[in-house]
Amino acid sequence: MKKIENKKITILGGGVSGTGAATLATELGAKVFVSDNSCERDKELIRFESEFGKHSKKIYDCDFAVISPGIDPRQSFVKKFDVLNIPIFSEIDFSSWFTKSPIIAVTGSNGKSTTVSLINQILLKGGFDSMLGGNIGISFALNILQEILKEKKETLHVLELSSFQLENCKKLEVDTGVILNISEDHLDRYNNFNEYVSAKMNLVNLIKSGGQYFYNSNFNFLENKNRKDITNISFTSSKICEDYSKYQYFSDSKFVYNGNKEKIIDLGKTNLKGKHNHENILAAISVSSLYMENSEIISKEIENFKPLKHRMEIVSKMNGVEYVNDSKATNLHSTLSALKSYGENVILILGGLDKGNTDFTKIQRLFKSTIKIIITYGKSGERICEQIDQISSFKYIESFDDCIDYAMDKSTPGDVVLLSPGCASYDQFDSYKDRGERFCELVNKKLEEKKV
Template sequence: MIKNIKNKKITIFGYGITGQAAAKLAYHLGAKIFISEKKPIKNKNSFLNKVFFEENGHSKRSYDCDIAIVSPGIDTNNIFFKKFEENSIPLLSEIEFASWFSKSKIIAITGSNGKTTTASIIYSIIKKEIKNCFLGGNIGTPFSKNVLDEINNNYSNPIHVLELSSFQLERINYFKPFISTILNLSEDHLDRYENVDDYHKAKINIIKNFDENCFFIFNKKDAKKYNNSIIKKSNSIEYGINSKFSNFQLTLDNHIITKNKKMIDLSKTKLIGKHNHENILNSLEVANILKIKKQNMARAIYDFKPLEHRFELIGIKNTITFINDSKSTNTDSSLKAINSCTNDTIIVMGGFSKGKVNYKNSIKDSLKNLKHIICYGVEGRIIFNQLKKIFNCLYINDFESAILKSIELAKTKYTVLLSPGCASYDQFNNYQERGNKFKEIVMNYFK
């Protein structure tokens, strides 16, 4: 770990929001910056006048550095980036780099699904008692930006809450959060990783430097995926829907209890579904370590509003319930969404592939409430071919036509669920655009 980077030469790969934030933090600390962007830099801001940069590709010039920082969207598993290791040049994630310059406690959240919601719940709980709290990472604000804010304002004992993707955890050396939590581990990003084990290993990097001075919170159902020497430690904490050893437990009548006392009535919260109840249980374990008062935990949970595009209730039209779960980009999240629907359900799935997926492993005939699957887009044809002998399936390439068909098929008291299980990039720029289009189609239909 290099604490003093004054006059050090630093190459930063990627000039999106993460690369820009890392560059500004490094520049503030006195480093000499070289930015290497694979695409054209469209909006050349004034900061670029202070540094050296290249665009439209990565050249050998980027090797002339003491440290290299890579943005999460860049895959480093190739010959070009292996030369940094050959030349003994540290190749770091932005998360690793920024952590060197923060003196604060870090709460780090990863997992295949539920990261953004859980990070947001944890942040809202902490803010009930601690003013100086940052929310960042994969959720939108780069860690480097928050660390620079911490340095410039000389905040007293702030806390960083970080949502972290597997990509952000690939290049970790010394990163050691005060609290690390892995919500769940399922199959995802097989377009980036050779197999699911490699994907899980990237996630588990979050506890690479775990020791007696920090905490690890893990989901009971994934316990077998971790080394016993880690989860048997006194500072490893189990949680889960059916956990008997957690500090907070879920009752059959949908209450969260602690020490046999009712604490939260989940029917009075705005978060729907067992997957969200798990997210709440995880958040409470984090807050408990931080010694947040129980009444403030409960107040934050009751006040919390579901995030857009994450099992978002759009409304009920002609007895049909419409749910926007556009953030669902893997089959495990789609499965959780189906299981959270209490009515007969029509699901819309498809989009752009994130690698070879066996949909029959997740979407099984035991899902008795699932009446139709409408498949759309590039990956929709694959989903259709795999599931057509198990469910009532239709393939309709165009997204809007697929949504209109789902509305047409919906009977009294049905749920129409958009939970694609795939990336959005075939017909949309991002999952937000896809979710907004779904809402627009539904609203226009019932005008």
């Protein structure tokens, strides 16, 4: 384990990652300084030497820095660390120095949280001391600290990693890496799509020699063509291949098959609907089968797994109308995946804050017969309407609350009211979770009023 006692460490950002890194570093004897640009003094950070509302020159008085994923490394104050030859690491990188336990890392534009949650649930049921962390909202640093303090010996770390987290990962050593998919996202942070892809593909570089790389072969560019010292294993929901290895799985729209083309899971018995979720299931099975051979446990856990909140979450079914909360759909690809789950009569709610110059006309080109009406809201809502005004029945309403109210009023038996915004939430909400919770609250309140 790396020694950091008495080292001076600057923590940039005081969110989940920053607080976790500061806590771990302090417990291991380091001298920590937390710098957060937010003007609100976080009560979690009071126990550390800290500053709020700015990044002063004091941040450079350190041996190295740990940067939170929400901070853009292109900012001038971050670049100055390089000028001063001060190393800068991600919270994930930093935390990994203090464990020798195997690490399973999953990335992708969509489906990460569902996949890591599935893997973690299967491993726990199989008797492993699995710890879930990373972008799912659980600090990897705090998991490492728990592992150290409780002297755990048989831990498996399952990490969800975003492109932001992977940007500054240089020392992380991953035993098993998974890339589920890559589609346009975060183009408000990256100069172009290729730059975003490079951030995601950095995961391949972090896999240990002798490790495994699982990838979705529906995305040809995910194939590893450079690393000959790792095992490359694909999964797919689009085709049946002739030559499959022990850990390869594929699916059609009804079943999951193993390498011997034997049916092992009836997808109709699972709670995860849509091709995108079938691919998440394939990835989870592939990884889990590396660590355990009991296929019955794997199958049972997949069948029992409930969709995570804000991800195709059925809020209510009343008077023939289904209300679905897919607030986690913060990019177009995720919205398109959601629409594939329905045949017709979808009242689609789009909007919020677009993360680039997204081409929303794709929705109507691909799902014109599926959608009854598109209702947009928020900062990007008007621009979305401008794109679809020739090809769809549409309505722009700035307020989210009024938008949901209008959607419910327009619904008739047989409709699906689908919140799948295709945009970030930060124009009117603190997070996609807050947006999803508000949707559920508004839907349930109005349905209750209708009962009276």
